[in-house]
Amino acid sequence: MTKKVLIALSEHGFWVEELMLPLKHLQNAGFEVDFVTPTGQLPFPDGASLDSTYVDPPLGRTVTSSALAEIGERQDWGVLFADRMNLKDWFPVRPYLSADNYIGHLEMYYEQRAKAWENLGDYDALLLVGGSGPIVDMVNNQRIHDLILGFYYADKPIAAECYTVTCLAFARELDSRKSIIAGKHVTGHTMEYDYTDGWSIVANGDYLNFGAPPFSLEYILRDSVGQNGQFHGNVGRKTSVILDYPFLTSRSVASSDLCGKVLVECLTEGVRKYGWK
Template sequence: MAPKILFVLTSHSALGNSGQKTGWFLPELSHPVAELEGKAEIVVASPLGGEAPLDPKSAELFKDDPASIRLLNDLSHLYKNTSKLEEWLGKEDEFAGIFYVGGHGPMFDLATDETSISLIKSFYHANKLISAVCHGPAAFVNVKLNDGTYLVEGKQLTAFSDDEEVDFGTAPYMPFKLESALKEHGAKFTAAKELYGEKVVIDGKFITGENPASAGAVGRAIAEAL
């Protein structure tokens, strides 16, 4: 039987007070799904369940990307029919790991979602894979372990950098700076030498990717870890 991975999508669709729509970022779901096809059973959840909002900008940017086209045309059930996160509380033994898809949405809901925080904590203490890409690591910022320390303290990791946020034009609308918040809670943060360059960091069973360009490599790292 293939190992199960719990994929988590945001339920948040508004980009701060910008008047723009946001959500999860298309290649950050489509590329890991493509890499894990046939190697893992993917279960998708979100805080509210139901259809998780796709960032329309990402759909436009990746309209010619084969993996993204396939997700939208053939695998849309993965994000249109998500289960509620709370359904998986206490069921970490069913899974090999948990993966947080990025997009700006997680900055607004998953960073402070108590159910998500509890899930990550239980997966970590059960020695499962913990992984995320781009803004997905926002879900890790406020997680504290049983001993009271922050999950990210001392961890080698990456995420969408503060410089990338500024360059992308979204910094003014974010509730906090992701890179800065991770560092404040003790993370050992590294980023690619160039903006939007591929970067994946593996620290034991902790796997993170910096940005959309890193999504496929994160999927491969998860597949190898399985």
């Protein structure tokens, strides 16, 4: 039976390589893919990920190959994402405590969420595409968290690249509030790979410069995995990909190809551990 992967993207700028290279591995393996965005809007690439001359400040070198930049420029995103789905059509939003009949609304929320999880039955894995945009509409998006929980409870692989690894740290139930990556091995942006200036996202049609990223992903991940887990920065290694089933985490752009390769191996060969001893 053909494998099927759901790919979630930001509507505020995804990194081209972090989509196209894993997608290549999935397609070469004969997998089907569907795309979903937070509100159904057309996702678009971060401009820097289409510029082969762009120099990443922490690394001091270019991070986009001319071949990938050319592929990104040629790609008709409207065609690729023509059948994208709207996450708001799947999952309800959790009610406010101040809502009238809060308990009743909360019961309805859990019932609707359970029905939404039934729609995930056709998928074998979830891929969260990285970039700076996810910080705007994915990292602290409760619907994204519930999407992740659906795959988590179904014991299906969940791959997260770059800043979308934060989604895994924040995905948790309201009553326990414990991260689902507690006790796990993960990787992600370290302080050495973070900008100190010039980090930006697209907002209201223009770039908004935050200076440094709005949070330190390394610190969040270290706290989330707790004493029984481990954060692997692999600073100085060109790639950092960790599979501690069901979570596959990828540090940044240079790791996107390996992330796609390991995801396919997880789905076809049953690999459940990769990247640490």
